[in-house]
Amino acid sequence: MGQTSGNLGPVPAPRPLSEFGLHARGDWDVQITGVSVDSRDVKTGHLFAALPGVKAHGAEFIQYALRMGAAAILTDPQGAEIAAKDLASYPEVAVVVVEEPRAALAYTSALWFGGQPEIMVAATGTNGKTSVATFTRQIWEELGLAAVNFGTTGVEGAVSAPLNHTTPEPITLHRLLAKLKAEGITHAAMEASSHGLAQNRLDGVRLMAAAFTNFSQDHLDYHKDFDDYFNAKAGLFNRVLADEGTAVINTDDPRGKDMQEIALDRGHRVLTIGHGDCDMRIMGQRYDATGQDLLFEFMGENHHARLNLIGGFQAENILAATGLVIGTGIEPQEVFQTLPHLTTVRGRMQLAATRANGAPVFVDYSHTPEAVATALKALRPHVMGKIVVLVGAGGDRDTSKRPLMGRAACENADVVFVTDDNPRSEDPAVIRAAVMAGCAEVEGITAVEVGDRAEAILRGVDALGPGDALLICGKGHETGQVVGDQVLPFDDCEQASVAVAALEGRLT
Ligand SMILES: CC(=O)N[C@H]1[C@@H](OP(=O)(O)OP(=O)(O)OC[C@H]2O[C@@H](n3ccc(=O)[nH]c3=O)[C@H](O)[C@@H]2O)O[C@H](CO)[C@@H](O)[C@@H]1O[C@H](C)C(=O)N[C@@H](C)C(=O)N[C@H](CCC(=O)O)C(=O)O
Numbered sequence: 001m002g003q004t005s006g007n008l009g010p011v012p013a014p015r016p017l018s019e020f021g022l023h024a025r026g027d028w029d030v031q032i033t034g035v036s037v038d039s040r041d042v043k044t045g046h047l048f049a050a051l052p053g054v055k056a057h058g059a060e061f062i063q064y065a066l067r068m069g070a071a072a073i074l075t076d077p078q079g080a081e082i083a084a085k086d087l088a089s090y091p092e093v094a095v096v097v098v099e100e101p102r103a104a105l106a107y108t109s110a111l112w113f114g115g116q117p118e119i120m121v122a123a124t125g126t127n128g129k130t131s132v133a134t135f136t137r138q139i140w141e142e143l144g145l146a147a148v149n150f151g152t153t154g155v156e157g158a159v160s161a162p163l164n165h166t167t168p169e170p171i172t173l174h175r176l177l178a179k180l181k182a183e184g185i186t187h188a189a190m191e192a193s194s195h196g197l198a199q200n201r202l203d204g205v206r207l208m209a210a211a212f213t214n215f216s217q218d219h220l221d222y223h224k225d226f227d228d229y230f231n232a233k234a235g236l237f238n239r240v241l242a243d244e245g246t247a248v249i250n251t252d253d254p255r256g257k258d259m260q261e262i263a264l265d266r267g268h269r270v271l272t273i274g275h276g277d278c279d280m281r282i283m284g285q286r287y288d289a290t291g292q293d294l295l296f297e298f299m300g301e302n303h304h305a306r307l308n309l310i311g312g313f314q315a316e317n318i319l320a321a322t323g324l325v326i327g328t329g330i331e332p333q334e335v336f337q338t339l340p341h342l343t344t345v346r347g348r349m350q351l352a353a354t355r356a357n358g359a360p361v362f363v364d365y366s367h368t369p370e371a372v373a374t375a376l377k378a379l380r381p382h383v384m385g386k387i388v389v390l391v392g393a394g395g396d397r398d399t400s401k402r403p404l405m406g407r408a409a410c411e412n413a414d415v416v417f418v419t420d421d422n423p424r425s426e427d428p429a430v431i432r433a434a435v436m437a438g439c440a441e442v443e444g445i446t447a448v449e450v451g452d453r454a455e456a457i458l459r460g461v462d463a464l465g466p467g468d469a470l471l472i473c474g475k476g477h478e479t480g481q482v483v484g485d486q487v488l489p490f491d492d493c494e495q496a497s498v499a500v501a502a503l504e505g506r507l508t
């Protein structure tokens with residue numbers, strides 16, 4: 001199949017098409033003009049990838065794609081069967097049938113867009129991906145390199161752009177990578193979500209290093225069980241990271257050892273991080289109101305770094321980022337020198353406002369039971385007084401995590417407000433009730449239900465005495481509250497400032 005556009009720069013070593021169980025028919029020399037995964041995006045001459053989905057099989061839309069002028073179709077055997085009649089009317093259209101159409105699409109997109117920043121790394125894990133990717137980019141920038149990170153918070157660094165997904169689907173991903181390369185970006189750190197890995201979205205990316213942060217409950221609405229979820233994440237090491245790549249693994253996590261085995265089996269250079277017996281070991285942390293001092297050991301030597309970051313877990317993220325940068329060939333000592341300059345990741349234990357009595361308000365993206373517990377436990381040593389927390393769970397997401405989030409809040413805070421966080425298509429009262437049910441399991445604390453998030457923030461800020469702190473969980477960097485199919489403007493940091501100003505009498 002020829003192509004009329006696209007810049008064939010260096011791309012990952014392509015897997016032979018025979019590995020995809022290839023069958024083909026039609027005009028093999030057809031010139032394609034673009035690649036689409038949604039029939040509604042097909043233009044004349046496009047290759048349309050008709051993928052099996054959760055709601056539908058893309059092959060159901062082949063007829064529409066053909067009418068829009070698709071010149072080639074990529075699908076799986078089931079898709080070929082679904083569309084057999086439609087395809088028979090277009091004998092000249094090239095049809096490629098493979099067992100793994102999502103992986104084939106990833107490689108096709110890499111070839112079509114044909115370029116990526118020379119040095120790329122990825123982070124996976126239930127929590128910490130955005131943080132590790134952001135710190136990695138900050139370290140590269142401190143070293144004077146043209147760098148970005150991209151994922152949940154969009155593209156950040158030398159280039160800024162919004163993104164709809166944590167790990168974009170292959171066409172969007174490789175269009176972005178080629179653009180970054182064209183703009184002179186040499187270094188990029190990306191997030192590998194479990195959806196992205198399960199759907200082979202980043203199989204066409206050439207990675208020099210990859211990190212595993214931790215593993216706990218999330219997305220059980222999509223993955224059928226914990227093993228399925230873990231196996232999706234393991235795909236970063238057993239499939240995507242190049243053989244000669246460096247795997248940075250947090251072996252404090254109970255599943256870290258499993259991930260380490262997988263990486264060792266692949267022949268990766270493995271760099272373990274954590275508190276236990278590992279290559280880059282946290283020896284001590286001392287906390288204060290604005291951050292922490294970190295002592296860690298690497299290759300037999302102790303290193304001290306001041307981190308202007310709230311939360312003990314940030315040290316793990318920092319070491320994961322440090323490991324990734326070392327994995328890209330930079331001298332460890334150079335990397336360590338940058339650590340005191342790293343700054344808070346947007347919406348992750350971010351200081352949003354401070355009351356006149358000195359009590360701080362932090363905004364954090366904890367939206368899983370484990371993250372809520374971790375964030376609260378991590379805040380404790382920075383706080384002398386009470387911890388007030390605001391928690392809520394999202395609609396149209398894993399329902400089983402709701403009571404667990406309520407429970408985590410009540411077990412680890414002194415005052416708890418349960419509120420709304422993107423109810424989406426669901427009745428917010430039903431979601432809050434599920435969170436409250438988890439709160440009720442904890443003795444000695446009574447959570448207060450306040451549906452309206454702005455009012456809940458105001459109540460939380462009002463509860464702060466000297467020495468106390470408020471943690472607003474769930475939305476982090478988000479700028480909207482999704483209610484039904486509407487996105488109402490809402491920013492936790494902004495609301496925290498408004499609440500403080502209102503209570504200090506600075507708002508008229
Ligand atoms: C659950 C999930 O991940 N779904 C992804 C999946 O869609 P799907 O397979 O379910 O799609 P479907 O609706 O069944 O349709 C099947 C196929 O028909 C195509 N189609 C559909 C309709 C039409 O008119 N024409 C057409 O061609 C679709 O493009 C699709 O390829 O494949 C699509 C194409 O690659 C993705 O766009 C879509 O992401 C959706 C939009 C999504 O919201 N995903 C979220 C859950 C996600 O990926 N989140 C993670 C982060 C999670 C986290 O860590 O918090 C992320 O990386 O962002």
Ligand SMILES: Nc1ncnc2c1ncn2[C@@H]1O[C@H](COP(=O)(O)OP(=O)(O)OP(=O)(O)O)[C@@H](O)[C@H]1O
Pocket residue numbers: 125126127128129130131132152166191213214313314316317347348349364365366367370371372374375476
């Ligand atoms: N290393 C860590 N261990 C435990 N919890 C963490 C860690 N890093 C971050 N967190 C918590 O998880 C929240 C989300 O962090 P971050 O955005 O970095 O994770 P993520 O993996 O990118 O999440 P997402 O799946 O939504 O993309 C933070 O707000 C913080 O509460």
Ligand SMILES: N[C@H](CCC[C@H](N)C(=O)O)C(=O)O
Pocket residue numbers: 367393394395397421422474475478
């Ligand atoms: N990437 C996560 C973000 C959740 C953030 C939280 N505010 C919510 O809406 O549940 C998801 O889409 O499940």
Ligand SMILES: [Mg+2]
Pocket residue numbers: 129130131151152153166191
């Ligand atoms: Mg993220």
